[in-house]
Amino acid sequence: MAANRDLLIELFSEEIPARMQAKAAADLQKLVTDGLVEAGLTYASAAAFATPRRLALSVEGLMAESKPVREERKGPSASAPDKAIEGFLRSTGLTKDQLELRDDKKGQVYFAVIEKPGRLAADIIAEVLEKAVRNFPWPKAMRWGTGTLRWVRPLHTILCILSDEAGAEVVPLTIDGITSGDTTRGHRFMGPDAFSVVSFDDYEAKLKRAKVMLRAEERAETIWHDATNQAFALGLEVVEDRGLLTEVAGLVEWPVTLMGRIADDFLNLPPEVLQTSMKEHQKFFSVRNAKSGRIERFVTVANIETPDQGMTILAGNEKVLFARLSDAKFFWENDLRVAKAGMDEWADGLKSVTFHNKLGTQFDRVDRIATLAAEIAPMVVADAEEAAAAARIAKVDLQSEMVGEFPELQGLMGRYYADAAGLSPAVSAAAQEHYSPLGPSDTVPSAPVSVAVALADKLDTLTGFWGIDEKPTGSKDPFALRRAALGVIRLIVTNDLTLPLSKVFGDASWSADLLSFFHDRLKVFLKDQGIRHDIIDACIAMPGNDDLTLLVKRAQALSETLKTDDGENLLQGFKRANNILTQAESKDGVEYSYGADVKFAEEPAEKALFAALDAAEAKIAPAMDAQDFGSAMAAMADLRGPIDAFFTDVQVNAESEIIRRNRLNLLSRIRTICMSVADLTRIEG
Incomplete structure (x- = not known):
């Protein structure tokens, strides 16, 4: 070959x-x-x-x-109807005289031998x-x-x-x-x-x-190297934007990096406005003065080398940019006028914006969020009045001209306008931060007022859509409710909050279903941290499962415990005790749940288990009250040795009915103590 x-x-x-x-x-x-x-x-x-x-x-x-291929295919029997044989011939592309007859268990059968020569x-x-x-x-x-x-x-x-x-x-x-x-x-x-x-x-x-760089990564590296070098020479820095870099590398075959000036008229615009306008409309990189934070220049990438070193290209770009930024400046100045007047004009404007035909306008929604933020505030150590005030202005920038032009600046512009209106720093920060976290890698707000409004915003969305029975189905989630639930989980867990969700849901008919939705999202969240779904199920089965911080701490402690030899072997001991108990209770028609007495203990291992269970109970009960799951799980894992010794040395089903019953009640103590920490019956293996 x-x-x-x-x-x-x-x-x-x-x-x-x-x-x-x-x-x-x-x-x-x-x-x-x-x-x-x-x-x-x-x-x-x-x-x-x-x-x-x-x-x-x-x-x-x-x-x-290609190598020659020889394929054998078994067909119908020699006595099969003509139609069956014809179908087989069609599938193989052979004629009947090309088939082979071979002996089979049930008589003679046609075989097709298909040989495909190498190509x-x-x-x-x-x-x-x-x-x-x-x-x-x-x-x-x-x-x-x-x-x-x-x-x-x-x-x-x-x-x-x-x-x-x-x-x-x-x-x-x-x-x-x-x-x-x-x-x-x-x-x-x-x-x-x-x-x-x-x-x-x-x-x-x-x-x-011939002036073509074939590799996209080489084009990107060239652009970034040249742009950062040009900025460094002027004591400036290029604002990093990997998405824009990838896009621009796909617009040119031969990148020529040019740095241009931003007219003085626009240098006092918020840097994010300059950056967004230049990126969206012109595909320009922003160049920042690190000391002042101002965007002072831009980098554009041409696809051609010119005799004048790009001066004509830059002049054209600067002219187009001047027109673009003039619009942005006009929006900014108009918006500042409304903000300084108290933003009432924008708040009223939300009355004519429908949020959802069954859930009212954005104004109605803001009203609900403000009420809920005030209720949540004490649980996150925020001032209730400040949280409500922040919620009332958090969405008004949606009516601003700047956010109308650049929707991705919502929240951020709200912060600028709240500052211009003379509102407190906490209220201004909440205007920007209440949308977060938007995704699994987005930062989680920690300022109390921001946390209160962020939780209220997401919980209003979830309770509202559950109330009108508009839940995610399959892969469809048009209102991003999964993202909202994950946001609530991250806000609560990251900030170590005690916020029982049942208090928020009240006694609504859908509350259990929504709590179950949160538990499903929590499984995804904890799976990324390496915690198995069955461990989470074992913790969800316990009381207080609407307190997500408590639930996560319990799951983390159980996960760590089960990674140890003592934890893994204790689980086997628990399952053995539970199996023996379940069978005995089924057979005897009674529940062995109390009455184990050490005076009926005969074997040393039996007496040692009584003592170990007393010691474990004395540690586990106060640890659970203090929500110190690590100590509770450690005390439970200490039972591994005494339980192993008990099953090695003691026969549960003794001839004496009193001794047998006492030992079954002793196993019941194992089950009760272990189940007070987590529902170990749900752990696999």
Whole structure:
């Protein structure tokens, strides 16, 4: 068989949107490599690349041809109806005289022997690539000209070559009038002439000479290196934004980093406004003065080197930016006027904004949140009046012009406007922080007023939607209720709060169902911390399961205990005691739940267990009252030795009925003490 070869594919087109490039490269790799393997071609390694104008795939160590395949398939018996035999022939692609008759347990049976000869790699590649191109999973695709092919933007050329030490050959194929070759083009303006390539290394090197950086990570590194160096030279720093960096690296094939000025008119705008406006509209990086915190310059990334070192490009960008920031300044000044007047205009405006047709307006919702925040305030050591006041202004920035233009600034602008209105720092902070935490990695507020309003906001959402029976179903969660519940959990647990949820829910018909929803979210939260679901179930089964802080502490302590030898062996001892008890109670028709007396103890191990249970009870009861679950679990784990010794040395089902009953009641003490800490019957294993 011939030596392995390397495959290079490039699909060269008009600009691919930056947000689609990474997935498209991964899709090309998967479609082609999966197709090759299915057809019997294995390979050593593969890597995919994307620039704005091309998708490329390099496959190394590809077999030169597929191995021959011999497949045997058992068919119907020789006496089967003609239709059954005809169906088998259709499935195999053979004729009846090509089948073999073989003896089987039930008589003679037809067998099909299908032999597929090995195929050249080029033939397989052509088929696989055409199928991949024609079925490519673009989120949006277009047709152009008179062809039938759909691609994200018009596809111009297909490069497809197999290479080894002897040279390269084109894999011949034609898709919708586009015939494969060994040529590509570089940068649209700085390297437009076509050139041929003989290998991946040759391809990447010639692209670079033609002003194209093939690798997205290299483009990103170049942008960041040049931007930070330019900023450092002026004593400034670039505001880090990984998402923007990835996006901009997908907009250029040859990044040229340029730094421009922001006009003095705009330097006093809040830095977040400048940053958001420049990022959203212009894809500019913000450059900050670390001492003042002000955004003073911007970095833009051009796709071309110019004789004037980008001065014309910068001048054009600065002109467009001036117009954009003039709008932002107009919004800011208008909003400050309303804020300084007390923000009543915005609060009234919430009356005309529907939150949900069954839950009223945003104004109604704010009213509910303010009432709930005042109720929660004492539990989080916040001032009730301040918490209610913060809740009343927390949503008003939704009516501001700035948040209308940049919705992602909601909350943050609320803080600026509350400051401008002369409100207390705690109230201003709550305007910004009450939305948090938004996700599992978002920071959790700790200021008491912020915590009160954040909890009230999320709990109002959850109780409201449960009240109108609009709960998440399957993967659908249009009102982000799972996220709200996780936010409540993180606020309570991170701040070590005692906030029994039953107090918040009251005696509503849906309260148990909503508490169960919280428990499900808590399982996800604790699973990420390495705590098993059965351990959480064992703790949920205990009283006080609406106090999430208590529940988490109990679960963490039980999890740690069960990781020790004593804990694991105690669990086995408990399960053994519980099994013996359950069987005896079922057989005798009575409950052995009290009455164990040490005076009936005969064996030393039996007497030792009485003493150990007395000692454990004396430690566990006060530890549980103090919510010191670690000490309670440790005292419970200390029972491991006495329980093991008891089962080794003592026969529970003694001949004397009095002794047997006493020993069963002793086992009941084990069950009662262990079950006072957690429902160990729910622990698996």
